Amino acid sequence: MTIVNIKKRANEIRTLLHQYNYEYYALDNPSVPDAEFDRLMQELIKIESDYPELRTEDSPTVRVGGAAVSKFEKVQHLNPMLSLSNAYSMEDLNEFDKRVRAEVGPDAEIEYVGELKIDGLAISLKYQSGVFHDGVTRGDGTEGERVFENLRTIKSIPLRLKQPIDIEVRGEVFMPKSSFEKSNVDRLANGEEPFANCRNAAAGSLRQLDPKIAAKRNLDIFIYALGENDLSYLQNHDESLQVLNELGFKTNSLTKTFSNMENLQAYIQQIHEDRPSLPYEIDGFVVKVNQLGYQQKLGMTSKAPKWAIAYKFPAEEVVSKILDIELTIGRTGQLTPTAILEPVQVAGTTVGRATLHNEDIIKAKGIKIGDYAVIRKAGDIIPEVVRPIVERRTGEEFEFVLPTECPECGSDLERLDGEVATRCINHTGCPAQVREGLIHFVSRDAMNVDGLGEKVVNQLFSNGLIHTVADLYRLRKEDLLKLDRMGAKSVDNLLQAIEVSKQNSLERLILGLGIRHIGKNGAKKLAQKFETMEQLKIATFDELITTEDMGDKTADSVYTFLHHTESLALLDELAQLGVNMKYKGPKPVVVAAGDNPFAEKIFVLTGTLHQMKRNEAKALIESRGGKVTGSVSANTDVLIAGEKAGSKLTNAQDLGVEIWSEEKFIEIIQ
Missing domain, CATH: 1.10.287.610 (Helix hairpin bin)
Structure with missing residues (x-):
């Protein structure tokens, strides 16, 4: 031959x-x-x-399974993979329906698509000319990890589509119940700890550095949405699911479209009853507005789309005995009581601890040490004590009494007027607060130091190698090699990750400092407004209060932190150690509304841009008050067309949408 x-x-x-x-x-x-x-x-x-x-x-x-990798590459999502707002009752779903109708219009004929919320790991898949090209985890929604080789081992992911198109799709990788049971049998036979639940098993399998291990785990996937695409002719979400199925993707056959909320809620109840018999785990039900035009009109908040909501099934409840109540101290000094339980199975995992939130909750619920109590997982995730079973008391139970001194450092405890939290006031000398502050500093949303998780931070802290965040940048290889489970390669990787973190934009440092009331969004607003740490340090309270979305309480917290001697000394140390003190992202442009060609307009990007990346162009548009969507519709104001623009350009021309070249876009930006 x-x-x-x-x-x-x-x-x-x-x-x-x-x-x-x-x-x-x-x-x-x-x-x-x-x-x-x-x-x-x-x-x-x-x-x-x-x-x-x-x-x-x-x-x-x-x-x-291909060759093993040494670490996973971080990848920015072109369009964020946002989380969903939650509903915990049918009343919540009715309120969602009211909000949608109020914004879309009372006379609009709104349809909803109901989808099972698969308990797994969200993934973005990319295809070029119909060939599977890349795969990235959701991560924090804006940045994930490339797990392409592991995804190629999943047999329900097509390696070649039925059409040679460029497309991004999004789905949920999961481990079927049968695979979960078999994997645990194998792990126990090999003397390994069994997986706690299907979600953890799927996430752990997909993050194996050796794809051959992932290949043995028999993972599966359901595709539930389009990402970046040129299928601009689509009008409805259920239509897009049909197209995905025709291209060769596996979609969930239990997805249905409803013309009213009553029928949808009846279906949710049916799914809840059938939940135990499903071949995979689900942790809720997702409701989406079907019409894509209405989705665009509704838009999204900074955290979630306004056209979708996740209904969480009522939590499974079990009974366990409260053996003790333990106190932990967070990075702000807040004391959190935790119930120590007789181990019990809840929603697929063994639980030995459950949150009690604060002293007022313990008193309000009448909880005593020694009580038998009802335990559940809030949102199927966090174990909590619901209520004590008073009828089972024997008289040996006793009240929990909050101490007057910090259990970690012995300092006085304080409860401010108007707050439910009791705090240790020894902010710089309490080991627990220092340790938790270090863990927060290196976390994903803050300085994002790869490989420096909670266990490693605790190890470094307990061995006296770090006391402040500045000490992280003084770590030496010879000191790290003396620690348990610290080989030369892992030490080199850790030191390299710490070095890379020095180049982070200013907002990550602001968040990492752990200023009270400052979250991810507030840190970014401060960095955009003041641009450098030097400018932020000299800002007055009146200047801080003018920052977007900043109230009196938050501004006061920032001002107080930045005028504290120890804070200023720490910032000077970090600057001397080479940590970046400047904002590197796009600065919001203030333009009079009449002169601003971006304000309140909807943009679509298509084709290849040569002078910047698409996510950079998107950031520039949004910083000037515009909005970027993925598909062309009658609501689109401007299409920015790069090289090989494709069907989006044709559709925009048919609809009479204004079209800019990359050169015109840059000229207007400048």
């Missing part, structure tokens, strides 16, 4: 295997026996072994 014929045969087999994979994993309707699939796979493996030059990136043989 000639090489031409061998290549032709290899392509024929790949086409057949892609089709059989789609039938088996997406449609659950195989057209050939497993033996025929295996025979063709073995034939293809032999051809690619004998002729490596004939192996393609979309070959079904890549699913066995």
Whole structure:
């Protein structure tokens, strides 16, 4: 057989295997026996072994797992993967419906799509010319990790689509219950700890550095949304799901469209009753406005879309005994009481601790040490004590009494007027507050030091290597190598990650400092307004209060922090150690509304931009009051068309949308 014929045969087999994979994993309707699939796979493996030059990136043989990686690369999402607002009752869903109708219009015929909320890990998949090209975890919504090689081992992810298009899709990777049970049998046989639940198992499997391990875990996926795409003709969400299915993606067959909230709520109740019999875990139900035009009109907040909501099923409740109440101290000195329980299974995991929030909650619920109590997981995640079972008391139970001194450092405790929290006032000398502050400083939203998690911070702190955040930048290799489980390679990676964090933009440093009442959004607003730490330090209270979304309490907290001697000394240390003190992102541009070509306008980006990345262009538009969406519609004001603009350009021309070239966009920006 000639090489031409061998290549032709290899392509024929790949086409057949892609089709059989789609039938088996997406449609659950195989057209050939497993033996025929295996025979063709073995034939293809032999051809690619004998002729490596004939192996393609979309070959079904890549699913066995590629080479291991040393770490996962961080990747920015072009469009954020936002979380959803939560509903905990049918009344919450009715309120959501009212809000939607109030914004869209009382006479609008609104449809809702109801989808099962799969308990797994959100993922973005990208295809170029129909070939699977990249895969990234949701991460914090703006930045995830590239897990492409692990995703290629999931057989329900098509390696080649039925059309050669460029597209991004989003879905949920999960571990089926059958795979979960088998994995735990194998782990116990190997002397390993069993997985706690399907979600943890899926997340852990997808973050294995060796794809061959991920390949053995039998993960699955449901695709639930389009990301970046050129399918601008689509009008409804359910229509987009049908197109995704036709392209070869696996979507959930239990997804339905409803014309009213009553029928949707009845379906939710049915799904809740059927939940135990499903072959995968779910932790709720997602409701989305079906019409894409209405989705664009509703828009989103900084955290979540306003056209979707996640209904959380009522939490499973169990009974356990409260053995003790333990106090922990957070980075702001706040004391949090935690119930120590007799271990009990709740929603798939063994629970030995449950939050009690604060002293007032303990008193209001009448909880005593020694009580049997009802335990549940709030939102299926955080264990909490619901109520004591008073009828089971024996008389041996006793009241919890909050101490007058900090259990960590012995300092006085204080409760300010108007607050429910009791705090240790020894902010700089309390070991617990210092330790928690260090953990916060290196966390993902703050300085984002890769590899420096809570356990490592505790290890460094307990060994006396770090006392302040500045000490992180003085760590030496020879000191780290003396610690347990610290090899040369891991130490080098850690020191490199710490060095890289010095270049972070100012807002990450502001957040990392742990100023009370300052969150991620507030830190960014301060960095954008004052641009440098020097300018922020000399800002007056009146200047701080003019920062967007900043109230008196927050401004006072920032002012007090930046005029404290120890804070100023720490900032000087960090600057001397090379930590960046300047804002690196786009600064909001203040333009009179009549002169601002971006204010309150909807933009769409398409094609290849040569002078900047798309996320940079998006940031520039949003900083000037514009909004960027993914598809062209009658609501679009401007299309910015780069090279090879494709169908979005055609659709914009048909709709009479204003079109800018990249050059015109840059000229207007400047």
